[in-house]
Amino acid sequence: MLKNGGERWLGSALSLTIESRSGWRKLALGACGAFFAVGSSACDTPFYTSQAFFANTTREPVNVRVQAFQGGLDCARIAGRSAELLGQRELFEPEATYTLGPGQALPLDTDWDWSPTSNDDNRARCVRLVQLLGFPDQLVYWPPDTPSVTTESKLAKLSSPGFVHNSLRLEGHGEVKGLAHGGALEVSALSALGAAEQPVVSSSVLGWSGRPLSGKQLLKSRQRLPDGCWSIALGETSSQSFYLCAPEWGFPFEVGDMLTVTAEERPLTAPAYGEVPSVARHLSVQVADVKMELWLNAVQSQVPEVGQVVELEGEGRRTGCGAYADPLSIEVLPLRSSLLPNEQGKLVNAGRLTRALLGRADRILVAPEICTPEYASLGSRFDLLIVTTPEPSP
Amino acid sequence: MNRYLTWLPFSLFGCTGDAAVGTATPDGSRGVTQAGAQDAAYFRSLIDDGSVPEPSVLEQVGFFAEHALDQPEADCGEVVCAHPSLAVAPRFDDGTWTMAFVSMNSPVDPQSRPREPVHLVLAVESSKAARAVTGPGQELVANLLAALEPDDRLSVVGFDELPTLAFSAAIPGVTDVATVELPTTSAGSKVDLYAGIAAAADALAVLPDFVGTSRIVLLTTGAANAGITDPVRIEELASAIVSQGTPFSVLGLGASFEAALPRSLADVGAGSYAYAENGPDLQRLLTQEAGVRLLPLATDVELRIVPSPGYSVGRMYGARRAVVEDGVAVLRTPALFLGTRTKSSDTNEGRRGGGGGFFVELLADANMGRELGANQPAFRLETRYTSVDARNKLSFDTEVANDLPPGQRPDENWPHFSTPDYGKAYMMLNMYLALRAMVDLYAAGDCGSALGVSFMMEPAVAEWQQRFSDPDIEADGRTMLLLRQNIDESCRTLPVPPSNYEAGCFGL
Numbered sequence: 001m002l003k004n005g006g007e008r009w010l011g012s013a014l015s016l017t018i019e020s021r022s023g024w025r026k027l028a029l030g031a032c033g034a035f036f037a038v039g040s041s042a043c044d045t046p047f048y049t050s051q052a053f054f055a056n057t058t059r060e061p062v063n064v065r066v067q068a069f070q071g072g073l074d075c076a077r078i079a080g081r082s083a084e085l086l087g088q089r090e091l092f093e094p095e096a097t098y099t100l101g102p103g104q105a106l107p108l109d110t111d112w113d114w115s116p117t118s119n120d121d122n123r124a125r126c127v128r129l130v131q132l133l134g135f136p137d138q139l140v141y142w143p144p145d146t147p148s149v150t151t152e153s154k155l156a157k158l159s160s161p162g163f164v165h166n167s168l169r170l171e172g173h174g175e176v177k178g179l180a181h182g183g184a185l186e187v188s189a190l191s192a193l194g195a196a197e198q199p200v201v202s203s204s205v206l207g208w209s210g211r212p213l214s215g216k217q218l219l220k221s222r223q224r225l226p227d228g229c230w231s232i233a234l235g236e237t238s239s240q241s242f243y244l245c246a247p248e249w250g251f252p253f254e255v256g257d258m259l260t261v262t263a264e265e266r267p268l269t270a271p272a273y274g275e276v277p278s279v280a281r282h283l284s285v286q287v288a289d290v291k292m293e294l295w296l297n298a299v300q301s302q303v304p305e306v307g308q309v310v311e312l313e314g315e316g317r318r319t320g321c322g323a324y325a326d327p328l329s330i331e332v333l334p335l336r337s338s339l340l341p342n343e344q345g346k347l348v349n350a351g352r353l354t355r356a357l358l359g360r361a362d363r364i365l366v367a368p369e370i371c372t373p374e375y376a377s378l379g380s381r382f383d384l385l386i387v388t389t390p391e392p393s394p
Numbered sequence: 395m396n397r398y399l400t401w402l403p404f405s406l407f408g409c410t411g412d413a414a415v416g417t418a419t420p421d422g423s424r425g426v427t428q429a430g431a432q433d434a435a436y437f438r439s440l441i442d443d444g445s446v447p448e449p450s451v452l453e454q455v456g457f458f459a460e461h462a463l464d465q466p467e468a469d470c471g472e473v474v475c476a477h478p479s480l481a482v483a484p485r486f487d488d489g490t491w492t493m494a495f496v497s498m499n500s501p502v503d504p505q506s507r508p509r510e511p512v513h514l515v516l517a518v519e520s521s522k523a524a525r526a527v528t529g530p531g532q533e534l535v536a537n538l539l540a541a542l543e544p545d546d547r548l549s550v551v552g553f554d555e556l557p558t559l560a561f562s563a564a565i566p567g568v569t570d571v572a573t574v575e576l577p578t579t580s581a582g583s584k585v586d587l588y589a590g591i592a593a594a595a596d597a598l599a600v601l602p603d604f605v606g607t608s609r610i611v612l613l614t615t616g617a618a619n620a621g622i623t624d625p626v627r628i629e630e631l632a633s634a635i636v637s638q639g640t641p642f643s644v645l646g647l648g649a650s651f652e653a654a655l656p657r658s659l660a661d662v663g664a665g666s667y668a669y670a671e672n673g674p675d676l677q678r679l680l681t682q683e684a685g686v687r688l689l690p691l692a693t694d695v696e697l698r699i700v701p702s703p704g705y706s707v708g709r710m711y712g713a714r715r716a717v718v719e720d721g722v723a724v725l726r727t728p729a730l731f732l733g734t735r736t737k738s739s740d741t742n743e744g745r746r747g748g749g750g751g752f753f754v755e756l757l758a759d760a761n762m763g764r765e766l767g768a769n770q771p772a773f774r775l776e777t778r779y780t781s782v783d784a785r786n787k788l789s790f791d792t793e794v795a796n797d798l799p800p801g802q803r804p805d806e807n808w809p810h811f812s813t814p815d816y817g818k819a820y821m822m823l824n825m826y827l828a829l830r831a832m833v834d835l836y837a838a839g840d841c842g843s844a845l846g847v848s849f850m851m852e853p854a855v856a857e858w859q860q861r862f863s864d865p866d867i868e869a870d871g872r873t874m875l876l877l878r879q880n881i882d883e884s885c886r887t888l889p890v891p892p893s894n895y896e897a898g899c900f901g902l
Binding site (some may be wrong): 065211 | 509555556557586588589592593595596599618619621622623625626627630631633634635637638797837839840841842887890894
């Protein structure tokens with residue numbers, strides 16, 4: 001964070017060039033005092049306070065481009081896995097380019113936009129992509145509990161072990177230059193061409209599209225779509241179809257049944273800065289003592305039938321949009337057991353057969369804003385189908 | 395009339411709309427090309443305008459389709475023939491570039507088959523962004539209906555958050571659609587793309603007694619933010635529809651067009667893929683669509699490139715849906731159709747050569763190569779499909795040998811081709827890789843390396859042209875030099891040789 005006596009400075013000694021889609025605009029900022037400070041502190045107070053720095057320790061100026069992650073990031077949970085979870089250049093936002101003179105430092109945990117809200121926002125400040133001509137892109141991560149270090153000027157404080165510990169440094173001179181970094185940072189070089197590992201591409205087994213008519217509705221028709229999902233028409237006079245992806249046992253109703261249908265969306269908790277609002281969807285269909293309930297993108301507190309939720313670390317996957325999620329094990333109380341993603345179970349108890357299928361069940365650690373809502377916000381969410389019917393006759 | 399056969403889709407329109415692919419050769423073989431974009435016109439236009447395009451703009455299937463590729467005769471005795479080949483070239487570093495290539499063609503003459511009526515279902519997104527292009531829809535639908543044959547049928551589905559069947563089975567020359575209006579939508583409403591496609595599938599089922607073929611044409615802005623939004627699930631629905639014999643065309647709409655999902659749908663769709671910038675563009679594309687005839691040839695098509703001892707599968711190009719399974723490169727596609735035009739709307743604009751195919755890099759184990767020696771198999775092509783005519787499953791295996799030991803560079807600084815008459819495909823790939831590397835490196839902020847690629851490739855292009863004087867490669871070379879100029883003007887930096895460059899060294 002760029003601070004001075006608890007307030008943020010608008011002036012720094014850097015020459016800052018911000019590249020935007022519309023072109024280049026250059027903000028040449030003067031030395032401390034040449035502009036003005038928000039606050040009343042003098043220049044002898046800390047110049048930069050930051051958890052992570054880039055430092056140019058060479059004798060020549062260097063252009064460095066810094067990109068920030070776009071979206072939500074569970075900073076505390078990605079330690080040791082930053083390259084695996086974030087090794088895609090496309091996840092980072094358009095760059096700001098800085099010209100650093102010999103010996104100068106650049107704090108990495110600021111977004112430099114000085115917008116009124118940015119001081120309080122929850123944007124992921126634990127990772128940056130650093131680009132230097134002639135070097136592979138450097139993914140720089142630091143755990144959120146990394147102690148901050150300060151400098152008294154625009155210059156790198158190489159005499160301070162803390163600064164060295166928290167910095168990525170360009171070293172050497174002339175044609176012989178190299179990068180070094182301190183132990184507080186997790187630094188990974190991205191391939192110049194091509195991306196990191198391919199995403200795991202798998203479709204969600206549960207879902208629905210269209211809008212089911214709510215209330216008492218006649219089941220007019222049900223037929224399979226070419227992909228195996230159901231096309232279901234409800235309504236007595238003018239019917240309206242909706243489309244349900246579920247296994248054969250997941251819609252245990254017959255044409256002519258008068259169904260009680262409820263379809264609703266329930267907002268999840270307010271999204272953090274940079275996250276896309278997400279909603280849970282709930283579909284309930286019942287006739288007599290046959291009932292199906294489908295929850296999509298739900299959280300534990302919304303589903304009374306769900307008990308313990310356990311995160312299975314180290315078995316995560318990356319989605320096509322760049323999100324990263326660890327799988328969850330979900331306890332389904334009517335089954336008296338837990339299910340893994342895409343696992344189903346059943347239990348007969350007191351004359352009732354309960355079947356359940358857990359679809360997607362993710363603890364989302366990386367939530368790029370370009371993703372669909374299911375993966376554009378952090379947290380633990382799942383898809384769950386529960387069907388209860390009378391116990392079948394032997 | 396032009397004839398062309400497409401692989402996955404037949405597809406062929408670019409942003410400019412009305413050019414066509416004619417790949418029939420004098421011997422009667424018809425080349426099979428990939429679905430999706432059929433040119434790189436937008437990429438080239440950005441370069442012509444002085445820009446350095448985003449990497450995503452360079453569409454490899456479209457780029458390849460701009461090139462005319464000769465193929466061996468389709469004399470395998472079946473409806474679709476596959477032709478494997480191999481090239482071995484020195485890399486720009488000390489390594490060896492070993493690349494397998496598979497192209498396909500067919501001996502079937504569509505004129506020998508009777509035209510069957512088609513039930514065309516138009517699925518129209520009715521969001522505000524889409525409506526800015528489609529308008530209220532009466533004129534669009536009326537013109538499309540008028541362009542169909544009398545025994546064809548037209549159904550129209552509109553969709554935003556909800557799908558609506560606007561009308562079913564309209565008869566050309568009989569049904570009055572002047573009063574039909576596509577569903578309106580409120581500002582900010584979401585789009586349930588899955589429901590729109592599913593409703594189109596439902597509309598096909600409304601005419602169970604219809605005798606003929608079917609086709610779905612999807613008009614979309616690429617938005618999918620309601621209902622089932624999982625792109626894989628949406629693709630699976632489109633793929634399943636195609637597997638049942640229904641080609642699936644995708645026309646993109648709107649100023650905020652999001653290409654990713656439509657492009658994926660087009661890959662499986664066995665139909666056209668194009669972008670309509672405005673109403674007249676869309677009208678022209680739909681009229682063309684009405685004039686296209688698609689003849690199903692094969693279903694459940696699978697190509698497998700099995701590396702021989704001493705090789706393993708590396709990168710793959712030309713087929714986004716290709717996967718590596720247990721060390722084997724596999725490309726599956728639900729159906730192949732033979733496409734012909736029945737209207738005289740073809741033009742010769744663009745560089746539509748109808749080329750394309752499936753490239754698989756083979757990583758050679760040089761140590762093993764010393765033990766194996768020369769003239770050993772490099773890979774086996776396994777071709778599987780079900781012939782629509784014969785309704786039987788067909789299977790062909792073809793082995794391709796490398797005259798050189800695995801990993802050995804050719805003596806001459808020139809590629810070694812297993813079928814020298816058809817080596818252009820590899821140079822086409824090399825040009826794609828050069829352009830791709832330049833825009834990738836530029837986007838990564840490495841202007842020097844981006845420039846370096848062009849300087850490394852320039853002599854290779856010159857050497858190729860000296861030997862073959864090919865107009866497609868010449869045009870690619872011009873594009874590369876213009877791109878270099880644009881990068882140079884943007885960065886003003888010295889070129890440096892890039893590391894990790896994917897292409898082979900042709901003629902240095």
